[in-house]
Every structure is written in structure tokens, then in C-alpha cells.
Amino acid sequence: MAELRLEELSASTIVAVNALTLKPGQEQFVAPVSYSVAAAVINPATAWQRVVLDGDEVVGFISANFDPEAHQEEFRSALWRINVDADDQGRGVGRFAVDSLTDEARKRGFDHVNVIYEPGESGPEAFFLRVGFKPVGETDYSETIARIELP
Template structure:
């Protein structure tokens, strides 16, 4: 894969981000209940949305949130959503995106980032563990809360 780069989500690239393909079985893991509920309270000033480009092609998307005032610790510096195109999975795109968000968190003074996922055979748990996240808790809906210490 050529050199990956980030670009802010914009009108120019949002259609490509929305059209990222998935591998069979991944659809059920895109937006767990916790994400949907929490997303309704996101302050645009704390939202961080980027697409990952390989040359000029959008191959991934990451949505993070940075809110040091959040009453829920796991939502202060977190990955809301990460999607990698089916054809680009396993090529370092997700790791690149997650580590870019981690670097942004460091710049903002955070010492860890979190992510919430639903367990399952085709789910993202193995990916998050491979890139350094450890399980630190569970939501009231039974989803796993993972953290990456910075």
C-alpha cells in the first residue's frame, strides 16, 4: 500500500467515506447502541473526523471525540467509529487511523484513548487488541470498553 495520509472529512470526500465497503458479517458491528446514543450528544467542537487516503482513494474513515469535560471517562478521548474498506483491510489502514487519533489525543493532553465494541466472530475486537487496546470495562449494554495508554 502506498503512503497513507489523513484528510479532514469534507463535502469533497464524504460520499467516498459513506461508500466504504464491508466484508460479509461486519455490518452488525458498525454502530453499537452505545455509539448511537452517545453520538446524539456530540458537540461539533469536540468531534474529530478524518478520512484515510491511499494516494487519492478514500480507504478508511475515523471519527474521534475529545471532550475532557465528559462525565463518562470512556468518552473523553475516544474512537466513535472506524471503518476500513473491505479491500484495504489487513493492510495497516485501521492501525494508521487509530494511531493518528492517538497522536492527536497526546497533543491535546490526554494519556489514553478508548473505544467501545460489540463482541462477535466478525467484530473488531481482535483488531483493537492487535494494535494495543486492552479491555478495561463493559457498558450497560454488554459492549466492551477498550483503552490504549498513550
């Protein structure tokens, strides 16, 4: 694995991001990347979207929101989406993306990052727990709200 790096989502990387594959069973837990792109168009001042590259190859995508004025606290500093290509899962790509996100949150003055996910087999919970998120609540739709505290 070459050195991982982040780049802003752009016209030159969006096709590769949309082509990222998932492992069987993961599709039900991840909305299409186009939803994240649409959110960035609607909220350009608060959206943070990056692709993860391994050399010149796009291997992941992460989308977050930083809005200190959001009405709901869990949306003020939130990880919206993380996708790592099926062939690249388990190689540290997701951890690199989350570490980059938490660095950005710190730079912006936040002391935590939230994520909301649907629990279930093949879902993202094990990954989120491994990288440091801890469940702190539940939405009205039985989704888990988890938080990673930033030192």
C-alpha cells in the same frame, strides 16, 4: 500502497466514505457513517473526523471525540468509529488511523483513548487488541470498554 495520509472529512470526501464496503458479517458491528457526521454537527468543538487516503483514494474513516468535560470518563477521549474498506483491510490502514488518533490525543493532553465495542464473531475485537487496546470494563449493555494507554 502509496503513502497513507489523513484529511478532514469534507464535502468532497463524504460520498466516498459512505461508499466504503465491509466484509460479510461486519455490518452488524458498525453504524452508518452518517451517524458520525451527525455527531460532529451536534458537537463540533469535540468531534474529530478524518478520512484515510491512499493516494487519492479514500480507503478508511475514523471518528473520535475529545471532551475533557464529558460526564462519563470513557467518553472524554474516545474512538467512536473506524471503517476500512473491505478491499483494504489487512494492509495497515486501520493501524495508521489509530496511530494518528493516538498522536492527536497526546497533542490534546490525554494519556489514553477508549473504545466501546460489541464483542462477537466478525467483530472488531481482534483488531483493537492487535493495535494495543486492552479491555478494562463493560457497559450495562455487555459491550466491551477497552483502552490504549499513551506513553
